[in-house]
Amino acid sequence: MPRTILIADDDPHIRQLLVFALAKAGLDTVEVEDGEAALAAAETHLPDLIVLDINMPRMDGIEVCRRLRSQSDVPILFLSSRDDEIDRVLGIELGADDYVTKPFSPREVVARVMAILRRVASCPPAVTHAAGSLRHGCLALDAEGWQASWSGQPVSLTVTEFSILRTLATMPSKVFSRDVIIDRLHGPGFAITDRTIDSHIRNLRGKFARLGANDVIETRAGIGYRLGACGAG
Structure with missing residues (x-):
């Protein structure tokens, strides 16, 4: 089954670039423009991975990550500006899987998304x-x-x-x-x-x-x- 990627970013141009790039890689996408919508979409669509911008209205990416990690292990890839180093580090400490710094190549984002999905698929919890x-x-x-x-x-x-x-x-x-x-x-x-x-x-x-x-x-x-x-x- 196609895997679903949730894209949370307040910049419609960035969302459009990522939707196009991820679709070419055979991935389904859901896009939202703020943090509160990201939490709601994560609960509704149960994505396989979330691409999460740090600076968003209504709730920033750090808080979204914190709330997601309290109840879910869904993989998270952060998008951050060059001056967001402290937030980037905090995001990783909260349990994000990786990050990409803006401006970025859509190809790089797709490569990192695919790498995370492969790691998750190859390492299921041992029971x-x-x-x-x-x-x-x-x-x-x-x-x-x-x-x-x-x-x-x-x-x-x-x-x-x-x-x-x-x-x-x-x-x-x-x-x-x-x-x-x-x-x-x-x-x-x-x-x-x-x-x-x-x-x-x-x-x-x-x-x-x-x-x-x-x-x-x-x-x-x-x-x-x-x-x-x-x-x-």
Whole structure:
């Protein structure tokens, strides 16, 4: 089936260029002109990837990325101006997959989109080796149902967040480096940064903290992360 790309940019000329270029590559497109419309379109059309401009009216791309990452692992490619370096870095930390700087070649955008789609297709979440349930203190993970709970209360996690937590829970005493976590999620050589893992860890901690759980994941400075006591004392 054709894959759908959501293009969110307030410049109609840029949207037109990308629609044309992506269509030539055999991809379907949906286009919107502001951040709020991008969130609505992502929920309605369930795109395979989102091309997201940083500077948009009604809601900027950084906030759109933040909200998407709270509930979805849809790949995100940022479009940014040359003076948006800080926002660009923040976007990557929030979990964006790549970025292209304006002005850009439509061919470059298509190449990056196709590369991300290939990575996603070749690295589906691994579930066969972690069937069943994992429990540690107040934390329970249903690996087959992709469900997490804390003292019986469900916690809504994205696929990546659940996969990170499951990785830590399989060996609660082990400290996992960021590189090892990336390898467990996507396989060796997957091109994401340590900061992306840090961002997912922050999101995980924030979701559990809202339930009063502040000891889910421990940081070992200079090494990585391991599962915390999880209320077990």
